[in-house]
Amino acid sequence: MPHVLVLNASYEPLGVVPLRRALVLVLENKAISLEESGAFLHSATQAVPAPSVVRLKRFVRVPYRGPVPLTRRALFARDGGRCMYCGAVATSVDHVIPRSRGGQHVWDNVVAACRRCNHVKADRHLLELGWRLRHQPAPPSGLAWRIIGTGHRDPRWMPYLQPYGADDALERIGVGVTAAAAS
Incomplete structure (x- = not known):
């Protein structure tokens, strides 16, 4: 509709x-x-x-209304539906600093990712893999x-x-x- x-x-x-x-x-x-x-x-x-x-x-x-709420749809809109690691079509959400290592579920730490990158990154830091983000994540305003x-x-x-x-x-x-x- x-x-x-x-x-x-x-x-x-x-x-x-x-x-x-x-x-x-x-x-x-x-x-x-x-x-x-x-x-x-x-x-x-x-x-x-x-x-x-x-x-x-x-x-x-x-x-x-406060800050823009962090939702999957808003995250994909912010990142243009593209993986922030390789630029492919994003299908999942990834925490730059993994939650298992103290990362928060906030705009500055969450990015859209493709399935492959999310699987390879798992619970590691970007420095361990030698990866870089295409853009620094930030809350929309x-x-x-x-x-x-x-x-x-x-x-x-x-x-x-x-x-x-x-x-x-x-x-x-x-x-x-x-x-x-x-x-």
């Missing part, structure tokens, strides 16, 4: 919701559709354009990461996410802004 970007009344990105929830917000007159996906949803009596971006009519105060970290991306969302660091986030994960707009 497609997902829709939800913006606050101030155009600040709030999150991503399923198409059905976004349509209910629009039909109940709680939100305005800013972008349409080009598809139509049909009922017995009418056809409604499916929204891609909606803006709430009333401002919603959002409490401080900015409102755009809350959206990009969900794993759902739509090029129609970019104009609404760019003021909140989407360009930096997409560059960091290896997706050019022009490539994201083209897909």
